Structure formats: structure tokens, C-alpha cells
Amino acid sequence: MRFEDWEPYYTEILDYFGFDRAVDEDARAVLAELLPRDDIDTLQTLISGKTTTICGNAPCLASELDRIEGVVIAADAAALVLHNAGILPDAIFTDLDGADDPFITMNERGTLIAIHAHGDNMPLLRRWVPRFPGHLIGTTQAAPLPHIHNFGGFTDGDRAAFAADALGAARLIFIGFDLSDTSVDPMKKGKLFWARRLLGMIGYDL
Numbered sequence: 001m002r003f004e005d006w007e008p009y010y011t012e013i014l015d016y017f018g019f020d021r022a023v024d025e026d027a028r029a030v031l032a033e034l035l036p037r038d039d040i041d042t043l044q045t046l047i048s049g050k051t052t053t054i055c056g057n058a059p060c061l062a063s064e065l066d067r068i069e070g071v072v073i074a075a076d077a078a079a080l081v082l083h084n085a086g087i088l089p090d091a092i093f094t095d096l097d098g099a100d101d102p103f104i105t106m107n108e109r110g111t112l113i114a115i116h117a118h119g120d121n122m123p124l125l126r127r128w129v130p131r132f133p134g135h136l137i138g139t140t141q142a143a144p145l146p147h148i149h150n151f152g153g154f155t156d157g158d159r160a161a162f163a164a165d166a167l168g169a170a171r172l173i174f175i176g177f178d179l180s181d182t183s184v185d186p187m188k189k190g191k192l193f194w195a196r197r198l199l200g201m202i203g204y205d206l
């Protein structure tokens with residue numbers, strides 16, 4: 001998705017949550033400075049033309065692992081559920097608030113980490129980015145830079161779906177998505193509302 005097409009949704013999201021665009025841009029600069037490489041070609045080769053399963057972190061995830069097909073992308077802490085089940089995801093999309101040491105192990109073993117910069121995760125960027133030894137890309141929800149990508153999408157799960165769609169996945173399968181989850185706090189409820197709305201834009205009514 002071109003940034004001009006994403007920007008009206010981004011502006012609405014900023015208003016909805018009271019986030020500050022300038023701070024997102026500061027985070028983007030921090031990530032651009034910290035990121036040692038851009039493995040977008042690796043991610044594109046992985047996904048292009050393939051069935052891709054996007055794993056969200058709803059409580060139902062563990063019981064839906066038998067639906068996995070093709071390339072496996074985990075949204076943030078969904079990667080830990082996969083790791084505990086002995087499944088190595090091909091990629092993890094994360095703003096790092098669910099990151100834990102197994103992310104490093106998985107990255108060492110070949111999992112590409114797509115690290116998202118936003119106004120509320122600069123300390124996490126500084127703590128985690130230098131620790132990843134393997135394939136990495138950087139993402140932003142603000143305007144992209146040459147090596148910091150914006151495929152559209154907001155939460156880790158829907159951002160992963162937007163990226164897979166943009167990189168030419170043949171078909172997306174969603175597991176671990178419960179966008180009507182009532183067990184979540186009000187902030188998360190708002191994020192899941194946006195995840196549903198944005199996924200609808202690219203043809204997935206969850």
C-alpha cells in the first residue's frame with residue numbers, strides 16, 4: 001500500500017488513540033540508526049506466491065495450530081506459543097512488547113524478525129535490536145524511509161497480513177485471531193477494533 005493511501009487511516013488512528021505522529025517519527029529514526037541490515041528481499045522471496053499463515057495471539061491460538069499451512073508468520077508473543085509447541089516461525093512481526101529471549105534463539109535459527117518502531121517502544125528498540133544476530137527488517141506506521149518499510153496495518157497481526165499481501169502471498173490463513181475477545185483491556189479492545197477494520201480493507205473479514 002502506498003503511504004498516500006495509508007495516511008488517512010494513520011491519521012484517524014493517531015486521533016483515536018491520542019498518539020503523536022512526531023514521536024512515531026522519532027522512533028522511526030531510532031530504529032533506522034540501530035538496524036544493522038534490511039533483509040526485505042529475504043522476506044519477499046519467502047512469501048511471494050506462497051500460502052501464508054498469520055498467527056495472532058488470541059487465547060484460541062494453541063488449539064488452532066493444526067491449521068497451519070505454508071509460510072508461518074507470528075504476531076509478537078504468538079511466536080512464544082509456537083516456540084513452546086516446537087514450531088519455528090518463518091517470521092515474527094513485533095513491536096517488541098511481547099519479546100522474550102526465545103525471539104533471539106528463533107532469529108539465530110532462521111526466523112526473520114520484522115521490528116516495528118512507534119512512539120511507545122523506543123526503550124524496547126534500544127534494548128532488543130542490537131541483540132538480534134539474524135535476518136531483520138524495520139517497519140514504521142509513519143512515512144517510510146529507504147530501509148524502514150510501511151506496508152500498512154497497525155497491530156502486529158494485521159501489519160503482518162498487510163506485509164504478506166503486499167509481498168505477493170498467494171493466500172492468507174489466519175489462526176489465533178479473536179477480534180471480539182472480551183477478556184482484553186480497553187486499549188487492546190481499541191487495537192482489535194482497528195485490526196478488524198484494517199483487515200477488512202484488504203479483503204479479510206475476521
Ligand SMILES: Nc1ncnc2c1ncn2[C@@H]1O[C@H](COP(=O)(O)OP(=O)(O)OP(=O)(O)O)[C@@H](O)[C@H]1O
Nearest residue numbers: 056057058075076077098155156157158177178181
Ligand atoms: N484476542 C486477541 N488478543 C490478542 N491479540 C490478538 C487477538 N486476536 C488477534 N490478535 C493479534 O495478535 C497480535 C499479537 O498479540 P500480542 O498480544 O502478542 O501483541 P501485542 O504487541 O501486545 O499486541 P498489539 O499489537 O495489539 O500491541 C495482535 O497484534 C493482534 O493483531
Ligand SMILES: Nc1nc2c(c(=O)[nH]1)N=C(CO)CN2
Nearest residue numbers: 019118119120154155156191
Ligand atoms: N504510538 C503507538 N503506536 C502503536 C502502538 C502503541 O502502543 N503506541 N501499538 C501498536 C501495536 O498494537 C502499533 N502502534
